[in-house]
Amino acid sequence: MPxxxxxxxVVDDRWTLLPEAYSLTDLPERGAVIVPFALWAAERGxxxxxxxxxxxxxxxxDPADLGSDLAALPVIAVDFPQFTDGRGYSTARLLRERHxxxxxxxxxxxxxxxxxxxxxxxxxxxxxxxEDRDADAALAGLADFDGVYAxxxxxPQPWFRRRDDAAATDVWYPQL
Amino acid sequence: MYRYDSxxxxxxxxxxxxxxxxxxxxxxxxxxxxxxxxxxLQNGLYVQKHAPMLRVAIPYGLLSxxxxxxxxxxxxTFDRGYGHxxxxxxxxxxxxQLEDVPDILAELAEVEMHAIQTSGNCIRNTTSxxxxxxxGDELIDPRxxxxxxxxxxxxxxxxAFLPRKFKIAVTGATAxxxxxxxxxxxxxxxxxxxxxxxxxxxVGGGQGRTPIIGQVIREFLPGAELLNYxxxxxxxxxxxxxxxxxxxxxxxxxxxxxxxxxxxRRVEAEWxxxxxxxxxxxxxxxxxxxxxxxxxxxxDLPRASLAYRAALADSRPFSQWAxxxxxxxxxxxxxxxxxxxxxxxxxxxxxxATQMDAIADLADRYSFGELRVTHEQNLVFADVLQADLYDxxxxxxxxxxxxxxxxxxxxxxxxxxxxxxxxxxxKSIPIAEAIQRRFDDLDYLHxxxxxxxxxxGCMNACGHHHVGNxxxxxxxxxxxxxxxxSLGGAQGFKASLGKVIGPSFAAxxxxxxxxxxxxxxxxxxxxxEAFIDTLRxxxxxxxxxxxxxxxx
Ligand code: SF4
Numbered sequence: 001m002p003x004x005x006x007x008x009x010v011v012d013d014r015w016t017l018l019p020e021a022y023s024l025t026d027l028p029e030r031g032a033v034i035v036p037f038a039l040w041a042a043e044r045g046x047x048x049x050x051x052x053x054x055x056x057x058x059x060x061x062d063p064a065d066l067g068s069d070l071a072a073l074p075v076i077a078v079d080f081p082q083f084t085d086g087r088g089y090s091t092a093r094l095l096r097e098r099h100x101x102x103x104x105x106x107x108x109x110x111x112x113x114x115x116x117x118x119x120x121x122x123x124x125x126x127x128x129x130x131e132d133r134d135a136d137a138a139l140a141g142l143a144d145f146d147g148v149y150a151x152x153x154x155x156p157q158p159w160f161r162r163r164d165d166a167a168a169t170d171v172w173y174p175q176l
Numbered sequence: 177m178y179r180y181d182s183x184x185x186x187x188x189x190x191x192x193x194x195x196x197x198x199x200x201x202x203x204x205x206x207x208x209x210x211x212x213x214x215x216x217l218q219n220g221l222y223v224q225k226h227a228p229m230l231r232v233a234i235p236y237g238l239l240s241x242x243x244x245x246x247x248x249x250x251x252x253t254f255d256r257g258y259g260h261x262x263x264x265x266x267x268x269x270x271x272x273q274l275e276d277v278p279d280i281l282a283e284l285a286e287v288e289m290h291a292i293q294t295s296g297n298c299i300r301n302t303t304s305x306x307x308x309x310x311x312g313d314e315l316i317d318p319r320x321x322x323x324x325x326x327x328x329x330x331x332x333x334x335x336a337f338l339p340r341k342f343k344i345a346v347t348g349a350t351a352x353x354x355x356x357x358x359x360x361x362x363x364x365x366x367x368x369x370x371x372x373x374x375x376x377x378x379v380g381g382g383q384g385r386t387p388i389i390g391q392v393i394r395e396f397l398p399g400a401e402l403l404n405y406x407x408x409x410x411x412x413x414x415x416x417x418x419x420x421x422x423x424x425x426x427x428x429x430x431x432x433x434x435x436x437x438x439x440x441r442r443v444e445a446e447w448x449x450x451x452x453x454x455x456x457x458x459x460x461x462x463x464x465x466x467x468x469x470x471x472x473x474x475x476d477l478p479r480a481s482l483a484y485r486a487a488l489a490d491s492r493p494f495s496q497w498a499x500x501x502x503x504x505x506x507x508x509x510x511x512x513x514x515x516x517x518x519x520x521x522x523x524x525x526x527x528x529a530t531q532m533d534a535i536a537d538l539a540d541r542y543s544f545g546e547l548r549v550t551h552e553q554n555l556v557f558a559d560v561l562q563a564d565l566y567d568x569x570x571x572x573x574x575x576x577x578x579x580x581x582x583x584x585x586x587x588x589x590x591x592x593x594x595x596x597x598x599x600x601x602x603k604s605i606p607i608a609e610a611i612q613r614r615f616d617d618l619d620y621l622h623x624x625x626x627x628x629x630x631x632x633g634c635m636n637a638c639g640h641h642h643v644g645n646x647x648x649x650x651x652x653x654x655x656x657x658x659x660x661x662s663l664g665g666a667q668g669f670k671a672s673l674g675k676v677i678g679p680s681f682a683a684x685x686x687x688x689x690x691x692x693x694x695x696x697x698x699x700x701x702x703x704x705e706a707f708i709d710t711l712r713x714x715x716x717x718x719x720x721x722x723x724x725x726x727x728x
Binding site: 043083084085086087089090091093112114115117118119122144145146147148149150151152156157158159160161162163165166 | 183187190191194198211215216278297327328329330331332333334335336337338363403407412419435449453454455457458461464470523554
C-alpha cells in the first residue's frame, strides 16, 4: 500500500488519487478516492451519496467554490505541480482559516522534504512525498523550525502575541 | 539598534542548520540542481561567472561595528578580501566556495545577521531610510516598522514561492530617500486629518525590463494594520500573479493586467477579512520594537560647533567634503556623515576588509558604534559630533573614504555587471571608472551640482538606471557590449523614469557622450538650476542634438 506522512508519522494511505477522472465511469466500484474538483462540481450529488470521496484542488481552483460541501469532505488534496508554484499555500490557509475546514488536508504532487515545514504551518496535516523520495527521511523536514513570526493556520497568533512579554490585554481570540 | 532575542536567534540558527543539510544533500547528489537552486537562492546564494555569489542582508541598512568587523572577517577568510554593497542595502561576496557557505552563515548568525530571502521568488530584504531616526524631516522613525516587516516576512510560510521576487520599502520621512515608488510595495508614513499616523501604500512599482512607477492603492492605512494589509496584497499576488512567463510575473504586471481599481478592490476585500485579526499590531509591540531604536546618549549642546565652523573657513578641501558629505542632524551640534564608496578606480560600492575594520573602529569612536548602508551604495555615520568632523574627515581620507562627491556625477550607482554577473550584457565597472576619470576636476564637479548617474549591466536594472537622471544600460549587439543612454529618471515622491535618447554607444564613446550631455546642461541651465530641473524644463531634445551632432 502507498504511504504518506500523516500527523507527523509515515502511515499507509488508503486513498486513491485519481487526477485523470473526468466522469463517474472513471471511478472504481469501491474504495476511497480523491477526484478532481471539476468532477466533484459536476457530480456532487452522486459522489456525496457514494461517500469516501475527497476532492483534489489544482492551484487555480478557488477553495470558496467548494461551498457547503466543505464541512462534509473527509479529505482535500491540494496539488503542487512544481514545488516552486506556491499557490497551494494560500489555498491551504484559506481552507483552514477562512472556511474553517477541519478534515484532512494533504499536499500532493511535487512534495519534497524542504517544503514540508511551510506546508504544515499553512495547515497541511498530510503529505504525499514525491514517489522517488523517501517519506521517512522527509519527516525530518517537519522539524526544521520551532515556529515563525507571521500568523499561520497552525499558529493563528503571530509571534508578537505568543511571546512571554506580549501584553496580555492585547491577545486576540479568534471567533470560532 | 535591534537586538535579537532567543526566538530570533533560534530562527537564524535553524535556518543555518537547514541550509547546511540542504548543501550536504546537494553535494551528495540527493538534491538535483533544479531542486537545490530555489533553496540556495532563498538563502542568497547565486552561481555566478567565477564562483558562487553570496548576498547577505543588512536589514533596512543598519549595521553595528561588531557586525561590520564580522563582514570584514568573512571577506578575508572566505573571499578575496572585499565585499560589495548593493543598491538594496545588502552586501555581496563574490568568491565564496559553496562548501563554505554554511560556515559563513553560522558566522553571520553569531552577530545576528543572515542571508535569508536575499534572493529567490520571495519577500526580500526590507529597505528603509539611511537617515532614519536622525533626519529632521521625519513623521515617524521607520526602524521599528521595518523590523516588524523583517520579522513578519522572514520565513513567512504562505509566501515562500511567489511568482517572482518581492521588494518592500518603508519610510517615515517627508523626503524620499528609499525610492519608494519603484518597489513592489512602498509604505510611506503619513498623518490623516484626525492626526493619526499611518501609511500611504503604493504597489507595483519596479525597475527591470518593464519599469513602472508604483500606484498608490491606499492613501491612509492605520499603522496597526500594516501586516494585515501586506498579507492581503501578497495573497492576491500569490494566487493571481502570472507564473507562465517570468518576465510578466512581477506584481506590477498583475496590477496592470487586472487594472489598479480591480486589484485594489481584491486587496481591500481580502483585508476586510483580516483586519482587526491576530495580525493587527498592538501598540505595545511597536513600543517594544521602538525601544530598540531609542536615541543614543547624545550630549546636550547649546549651539553648533564653533570649531567646525572655523575648520570650514580654514580648509577648502574640508569644506568641499562637508558641503557634499555632511548633512544636518535633528540634534544641535551633531551631523550625519556619508562615507563615499565611490573613489575613482574602485568599483562603486566595494569596500575592502581593511576598510571595513577601519570603518568599524571609526564608528565606535565617532558614531556610537553604528552605521547605515544607503541604496546609493555608500555608508553613513548617523550621529557624529560636529566638533569631531574634522578629525573624522582626516581619518577617512587615509582610508580613501572621504571622496567629496555624494550626489555628484561621480557618485555613480552601479551594479557589478559583466565582470562578475553571469546575466550581464556588458561590463559596468570599467565604464563607471572611465566616467569618473573624465570628470576628475573637483571644482567643476561641485559646480555641476547634484546629478544622479546610474548604470546597470543588463535590463534587470540592479543599478537602477531607470531612475538615474542619467541612466546607462548595458546591451548586447551581436555579441558586442554596447550602452544605451537614458535621461530624465529621478527617485523621490515625484519619481520619473528615464527616456532612451537614441542608438547605443560603444564603451569607448560613453565618457564623451556624458560630456556632451553635461555641456548641454551647462549651456542651458539657469543659475542654481539642478541638472534634473533643466532637463525637465527643456526636455531631452537639446541633449540628444548635442550627443548625436555630427563630429566637426
Ligand atoms: S543589472 Fe544585470 S548585470 Fe547588473 S547585477 Fe543585475 S543582473 Fe547582473
